[in-house]
Amino acid sequence: MYRPLRDTLLAAAAFGLLLSPAWARPAEEPVAAPAPAAAAPATAPVPAIPPAVAATAEPPRPEGRELAGHLFMPTLGIRGPFAITSFGTFLTVGQGSTTASMNLQLPDGSTRPIGGSVEYVAIGGVLAYEYEFVRGVSARIGLSESLYSGTTGTALAVVGTNVRLGLDAGLTAGMTFGDSLRVSAVIDASSAPRMGLRLGAALEALAESCQAGSCEFDLANLFEQENVLTLQPGVAASWAPLKSLGLTANLSYSWSSIATSNEPTLTTGGVAAGAAVDFDFMGVSKVPVGLQVTWASLIPVSGDSSSRYTDVGGGLFYTGRKDLSLGLQLFVRRFKVVPEVEVSWTTVLAMIGLRYYW
DSSP states (O other), X not given: OHHHHHHHHHHHHHHHHHHOHHHHSOOOOOOOOOOOOOOOOOOXXXXXXXXXOOOOOOOOXXXXXXXXXXXXXXXXXXXXXXXXXXXXXXXXXXXEEEXXXXXXXXXXXXXXXXXXXXEEEEEEXXXXXXXXXXTTEEEEEEEEEEEEEESSHHHHHHTOEEEEEEEEEEEEEEEEETTTEEEEEEEEEEEEEEEEEOHHHHHHHHHHHHHTTOOOOOHHHHEEEEEEEEEEEXXXXXXXXXXXXXXXXXXXXXXXXXXESSXXXXXXXXXXXXXXXXXXGGGTSSOOEEEEEEEXXXXXXXXXXXXXXXXXXXXXXXXXXXXXXXXXXXXXXXXXXXXXXXXXXXXXXXXEEEEEEO
16 A cells, blocks of 8 residues: 555656756756957067178288288398387497508608408497387388497507497388288488597508608598488388288489588488298298298499498398397498498308397
């Protein structure tokens, strides 16, 4: 009897659940989280402007004494074309011989010929400073001294002893063409007092005085003084066809005014020319040695011809540092050590030089 009642109650409960609104409404779907706002599009990078094709930069101009990698060596008697800043000191020693002939007048009126081969020695020094105050333009100043003296009694009578002091100044201004050629205008001026001890001339003057009955010795006849003012404008050029090879040439006009104590002022003119060839082993190896061959000459064209000279020689240099030039130069000089003697090729001079560049 209870089973039908139980079944009826279970059926009614099930039917009520079916009719319930909560059961009839479909299950709510979970609310989806709002989609994040789309990020603003990033600003597109501005494309870089293609760089313009740069013009080919001009290679830097060579400076100092360097052309095409070649360091030029300083030359004796040849002005180069380089505008530089440097200080140098040089020592010169030498020895020479020549022939002379003079008749020494004796107090009794007779004459005694003296002469033949006479020998002399030489020593000198130079201090030089140059400053490049504008690119390509430099000024220089220098002090020089040289002494020539006979070594025997006959040589002292003929050659005597003479000292030459000099104050030099000059300018160099030029341009470099490419990287291997430089051409410059150069001008040099010098004032060189010369003082000589002339024993032979003094003895002749004494003999003449004795013949006149006074036998007075005048010191003015023993010493001779003259001042030489020289102006030398010209052009200089250097060319380096190879890193190891350099050529230098100079051509100038030399004008001199010679004032002496007992003679009228004399003017002379001449052409000065020179050339040098350098070979630096550093250009082909690691050996810091340079060789040089030089020639320089002064050819008078007006006035006194006793100023003529020719130098031929060479040099050996240390080339391991760009800011240093250290070398030994040897050369043979053809000239008249004094106007009264013959021209000689047997004067040999050696110069040791040290120059620092910065």
